[in-house]
Amino acid sequence: MTPLDRDRWAEIEPLLDQVLDLPPEARPEWLDRLRVDSPTLADAIESLLAAEPAPNEAWLDHDPAALFGKRPGLTGQTLGNYTLDGPIGRGGMGSVWLAHRNDGRFEGKVAIKLLNLALIGRAAEQRFVQEGTVLARLNHPNIARLLDAGVSDTGQPYLVLEHIEGDRIDEHADRRRLDPRARIALFLDVLKAVAAAHANLVVHRDLKPSNVMVTAAGTVKLLDFGIAKLVDEGRPVGADGTLTEEGGRAFTPQYAAPEQLEGRPVSTAADIYSLGVMLYELLSGRHPLEPESDTAAGFVVAAATTDARRLSDAVTPTRNPSDDATDRDAAARSATPRRLRRLYIGDLDNILGKALKRNPDERYQTAAGFADDLERYLADQPVSARADSWGYRARKFARRHRTGLVAAAVAIVALVGGSWFSFEQMTTARRERDHARDALRRSAASVSFETLLFRVLDQGNQSFTYQELLSRARDAVEKEYRGDPIGRMQLAIQFAQIYLRRDDAETAGQILTRAQAIADSLGRPDWQARARCELAAGQAMAGKGDSALVLVRAAGAFLTKAADVEEGTLNACDYGAGHAWLMLRQPDSAQRLFRRIVGRYQAAGDTLTEAYLVALNDQASAAFQAGRPREAGAVVLRLLDLSRQGNTADPWSRISLIVNADMGFEALGEYRADREFLARVVGDSAAIDSVAARAPLVLARFAAALHRIGVSDSARYWIDRALERPDDLGPRFVVAAHLTAAEIAWTLGDRGGFERHRGLVARLAERLTTKGKLELGYLEILSASGALLPAAIRTRLDSLGFGAAGMNQALLRGHLIAAAGRLNSAGAFEDARRYASAAAGIAAVDSLAATHSAAVGHALLEQARAEAGLGDKAAARTSIQAALAPLRFGFGEGHPLVRAAVALQDSVGR
């Protein structure tokens, strides 16, 4: 080509103008004609045209920022046949872009959803595209169409959707001040669209007002149908069967059905629930659950624990005259609160009540059924939904009750290893009981512990930690009770109990030693005995069973000298000795003492007090340790029954019961029951929270339970909440919570978080109990890698006394399973088989029924993997066959471990 200069350009330019106006297909002919007269010009133009970059592909079509080496944005990028024009939204699942077709086939704008890459794995890409194609066939005038789905060259999954311009349904209704009937009529369109999707077996799973648009023409358009499922099921399963949950589940807590929040299988009934919430809000302006806070956590808690409030109650004004919200809400519906209430009472209450049932089976079975009832309501015909009858409520109550009993039956196991909770329950209860008596006995100098604390609190208006509060209170005691040694001693015992409950046995010991000295100086044998027995309890709790027994024996010598011994002292001594025997693995001796305490309460008619419950709890604990689970179970059944009859106002005791039950479920491998149980009580603990500031412990246990069954992202949320208040957890539970957090971080692939929590655990290691050290070993197993792994695991387990008596078997079992899993991944099948089969043995012994124990299933799965790895197909077949039922029961059908087991069974044959 001749070099281009001004003159040559002057020749070319007019010709270029001509050819550029021609359609591309006409250009060759045009060039041929030109070539006849001036071949060089034709060549020059041809080569210029050949250099023409496609639209948006030349650097000139973009931003000069490119010259700065800025990272590329997305605008202007192409995905398949679409070019992104600009972002229009961002959500949990990714970002949404306005785009247009770049091959000229379709002029309109589309919305392209770029799914968060973390939500989908490469292996799932094919499936993603296939599912997308199914959804694309979902053709309904009220559903925004999915036009296309694909995965870009760089692995970015995207969905091409009909672009809808309009308002959210709730904003649309409010802006037009639609009255209830108009709102229902509008909502019927939503229901019909959902019904059509359900008929195609497509579940939305994230229905909410921002996914329901109303166009300017008044047409309802549902967005994002089926996308949640697409994303959810596309999530990858790791090679070791763990579920990676970086992106979290695709739903919105405010509108999610309880089963979604709990991670249970989701069906069309979940959509019905979400629709119920939406209609409820449309009609009342309120959320049906009245969460304590409008946060995601608030909705999770509310959904797990409360039933929907009646619609007509939601629009009833409160007595608070300054609350005019109901007036405003009614005005937005062109009505008054009174009129709304009249309108909603009865049929609409029942319809919404049915849509919002916690149990999916009790809701409308189809969106069409829901719509049908609403249409009947509009037509003043009888509706199918009924108010809950007495019988229904009674049955529901019984069902709840039964769950509670099952929980109670296994609660007892928890007490084997630590007996922390029984101890704390005891101290709490005794404090209340004895406080009343001592207050009577002491006359002028009496002051209640609580009064003292309040006075200390009143001294300044600055905030301080609980720790500071206690130390100030102690100072106050020293000062004010200088002349009243008995008062000082009694308060010292109360303080010691608080420190014990806060897991600070050392400080408690110091205080009690002082109390003992005071009692000795007074020469009062009953008080001398009391102080020693309290100290013994502290020693027992710290694991020093022998020295605890020495103290109790010394106390016994004083008791024989005492003229009048109150029962509190006798109980304290039996209690201290009993726990010392438990520590020394002499459960029969312990049980005898605990039974004696129980007998004293029964004789005194104190069977509705906390203290009695505590004594029962201890008795059951000892029975369990003695290998008499049936006996233990019977005691715990009574225990929970009594706790329901009595006014168990003490929150710490309730928490103890909860945690005991949870630990029991864990030990028995009853993961499913455990999770369901805890989900129910978390709301309860929120109430407890405000009273005692102790709920972080339950939250931590809840997190651990969620983690066990694979809902690790939620688990992380709860463990973080629990760790926000380390002071309220107490030192040992802080360690335990960090251990849980480290495990969760590991599962979520968050190495930074894992190392951080592990570091904290290691730093707190000197406070660790055997349990804690075992847990720390678990973390080491998790993070050991490569060739070092088998050796590291063996050393760790051996050094922990693998198989030694007195070890918490549930924990040991968990670590053996983890070790086996890691060894299988590393190809060390021999070791893996050894540990897995040991774990399976422990799990089976500790289960109520082997077919219900998730732990049995998990251990057998690892065993089968190891056997398959060793080439022993027959053994692997047997193991996997046995693993499937407990895995399914414990984890649920969709759980990765279940899928992994099915896959393994497919490969080794049935």
Added chain:
Amino acid sequence: MSNPTFATLLSRADAGDPAAAGQLFESLYGELHRLAEYQLRRNGGRLTLSATTLLHETYLAMAGRDAAAFPDRGRFLAYAAKAMRSLIVDYARARRALKRGGEFEITQIGDRDAPAPGANDQLERIVDGLERLGAVDPKLSELVDLHFFCGFSLVEIAELRAVSDRTVQRDWRKARLLLEGLLDD
């Protein structure tokens, strides 16, 4: 910078006086640079500023000093656009030389925020290509300066130049073709 002579310089440059055109460029460049640096300092070294805004402020600043004799916006931009290009290119070079410094970014308003991949390796080629384009067809290189570097839409440029949209669009296609061809040489 002696602004009283701006109008004079402009008419001499219009008449084809290369010395006047050079002086004019320097004066515009200096003014753009001064304003950009001022904004940069005021924002603690981090500045995201649209080129269009910068040009507009420069115009106002210069016109304010020479209100009576100052030319219209279109004529001003015809010269300022090239100064803007140089400014952006110089910042790009400086940024690259410093690796981390020069947090100065000039962005476009509107929807064009994505560069073509690999464009950052082409800076010198592009600078060279634009010079050659200017030698072949100053009108087209000015169009590139206005549209690409200064961020004016083709419709705005059509208004500035008092020609039809279609003409500017066709010119833009030609500029792309020609520049692409010149870069390939």
